[in-house]
Amino acid sequence: MAWLQDLSAIISILVYPGLTFLVLLSLFYEWVDRKFVARLQNRYGPLYTGPSGILQPFADIVKLLSKEDIEPGEVDRVLFRTVPILILALPLSGLLVLPVNSQIALMAFEGDLVFIIFLLTLVAALVFLAGYASANRFGTIGGLRGALQMLGYEVPLSVSLIGPAVMAGSLSVSKIVQWQTRTGLWIILMQPVGFAISVLCFLAELERIPFDIPEAETEIVAGWMTEYSGRKLALLRLAGDVEMVLACGLLTALYLGGPAAPTPWLSIVWFLVKTLAVLLIFSNLRSLFARFRIDQMVSGCWKYLVPLALLQLIVVELMVGP
Amino acid sequence: MWIDTVQGALLILVCVLATLAIELPDLLYAIIALGGMAIAVGSLFWLLNAPYVALFEILIYAGAVIVLFITAVMLTKRRS
Numbered sequence: 001m002a003w004l005q006d007l008s009a010i011i012s013i014l015v016y017p018g019l020t021f022l023v024l025l026s027l028f029y030e031w032v033d034r035k036f037v038a039r040l041q042n043r044y045g046p047l048y049t050g051p052s053g054i055l056q057p058f059a060d061i062v063k064l065l066s067k068e069d070i071e072p073g074e075v076d077r078v079l080f081r082t083v084p085i086l087i088l089a090l091p092l093s094g095l096l097v098l099p100v101n102s103q104i105a106l107m108a109f110e111g112d113l114v115f116i117i118f119l120l121t122l123v124a125a126l127v128f129l130a131g132y133a134s135a136n137r138f139g140t141i142g143g144l145r146g147a148l149q150m151l152g153y154e155v156p157l158s159v160s161l162i163g164p165a166v167m168a169g170s171l172s173v174s175k176i177v178q179w180q181t182r183t184g185l186w187i188i189l190m191q192p193v194g195f196a197i198s199v200l201c202f203l204a205e206l207e208r209i210p211f212d213i214p215e216a217e218t219e220i221v222a223g224w225m226t227e228y229s230g231r232k233l234a235l236l237r238l239a240g241d242v243e244m245v246l247a248c249g250l251l252t253a254l255y256l257g258g259p260a261a262p263t264p265w266l267s268i269v270w271f272l273v274k275t276l277a278v279l280l281i282f283s284n285l286r287s288l289f290a291r292f293r294i295d296q297m298v299s300g301c302w303k304y305l306v307p308l309a310l311l312q313l314i315v316v317e318l319m320v321g322p
Numbered sequence: 323m324w325i326d327t328v329q330g331a332l333l334i335l336v337c338v339l340a341t342l343a344i345e346l347p348d349l350l351y352a353i354i355a356l357g358g359m360a361i362a363v364g365s366l367f368w369l370l371n372a373p374y375v376a377l378f379e380i381l382i383y384a385g386a387v388i389v390l391f392i393t394a395v396m397l398t399k400r401r402s
Contacts, residue, residue: 114377121385125357128392132350147393154389171377 017100017268019092026241029248030057032276033283040287057241061234069230072135079133084228084235087126091243094119098249099177099258101268108174113165116173116250117158120205123243124150127207127214130236131224142223145294146214149204152301153211157201159309160194163316164254167191173250177258188255190319194312195255197305199281202247204297206240208282210289211297244282248275329369336362349398353391360384 012018031046031054038045046053071080097112099105105112124146131143164187165171168179180186188195204211215223228236252258252274259271292300339359346352360383367376 109373111373111377114381118377118381118385121381121389125389125392128396129350129354132396144396147389147396150389151393154386171374 013096013106018096018106022092022095022100022245023238023242026238026245027057027061028054029245029275029279030241032279033244033286036280036283037287040284061238064234064237065231067230069232072227074135075227076133076135079129080227081232083126083130083133084232084239087123087130088235088239088242090119090123090126091239091246094246095242095249097173098246099174099253100249100271101259102264103177103181103258103260103267104174108172110175111171113161113171113173113176113254116246117161120157121150121154123239124154124205127224130228131214134224134227136227138220138222138226139224141220142214142216142226146207146224148294148298149211149213152298153201153204153305156197156301156305156309157205159306159313160191160197160201161250161254163187163191163194163309163313166313166316167320169320173253177253177260180257181260186255186257191255191312191316193308194316195251197309197312198251198255199278199285200305201301202251203282203285204301206244206247206282209286210292212291213294213297216291244279245275248278248282251278325369329366332362332366332369335359336366349395350392353388353395356391357384357388360388 014020034056035045035052046056049055049059071077094116096107097105097109097116099108127146128143128150131139131141131146134140164176167187167190168176170176170179176187203209207214215225220226225233225236249271252271256274256278259267259274336359339355339362342355343352343359346355361380364376364380364384367373367379
């Protein structure tokens with residue numbers, strides 16, 4: 001019966017709770033986000049495709065996939081073609097180490113928290129490469145802003161994400177979730193500052209409104225995405241959605257106790273409820289704020305977020321004890 | 323046995339990428355080669371049963387240092 005186990009392993013990676021499920025979930029979350037922000041701004045949001053427009057993100061992706069893919073003559077072809085593939089593949093592989101329907105992730109290994117942080121850095125570096133490769137003024141400026149912004153938010157994000165790891169005594173996301181289940185305490189109760197800093201930094205990582213400086217539509221068209229069209233743009237859009245699920249899932253696992261439910265089959269419901277709560281925090285902030293300037297963003301990160309994150313880490317160390 | 327083969331391949335890859343990082347005329351590609359070298363060294367550490375060294379090699383060298391280099395390169399002019 002070895003082949004049956006192999007088959008179920010393959011299905012769990014490819015279908016549920018693996019890639020297919022997570023991609024569909026990311027499209028659904030984009031709809032929730034758009035609808036919620038629209039209601040906050042007294043608009044209707046997507047309305048016609050499917051019930052209440054629930055199929056709109058899917059329709060957008062299909063439409064982009066079927067459109068003509070234009071490649072300007074001046075672009076750096078290798079980079080220009082590799083970036084959309086990598087930028088989708090990296091968050092997807094990060095999702096496999098997140099616990100979704102049980103306390104242990106599909107690909108859990110010791111140190112996978114560092115692996116996720118590295119993936120997030122790499123995605124931000126790819127944003128710069130995309131802008132650089134497209135040989136376009138708006139693209140280059142967007143890419144430069146992306147790299148500068150990453151210099152701002154990366155340090156506080158890493159420091160505050162290490163906080164839960166110190167508390168649980170492990171660098172594995174699954175083990176942090178298990179620690180929270182065992183002690184019955186959510187880490188957000190002990191590290192509210194760390195959670196707030198992570199939410200702010202993930203807003204910058206996801207390029208959402210207070211920090212959508214690299215793709216500011218009103219200033220630089222679409223920033224680093226200006227030259228992308230057709231299939232490549234579809235991949236970039238999907239990558240943004242998948243990254244949003246990754247951010248929500250990571251915050252849920254590290255701070256909100258992860259998918260730990262009284263009965264095992266409820267885990268997925270717990271996961272969905274908690275990630276939706278985090279998503280609504282993101283959407284709420286998105287409709288509350290206006291865009292910062294790049295210098296305000298970077299200096300704010302270094303002046304306020306880094307000291308706060310370090311302070312949080314010191315407090316955690318004192319709480320854990322020697 | 324396959325571990326020996328993979329190790330050998332990774333060692334060759336490290337040498338090739340390190341040479342490329344020095345020799346490539348385009349600064350950006352040199353940085354990408356350096357990042358690839360850091361990832362290859364990290365995987366070598368992983369194969370040698372040193373997961374923490376591997377992870378921090380990848381996080382610091384292939385992540386943070388590369389980002390610093392990229393922000394430095396963006397202040398230069400690209401050779402056409």
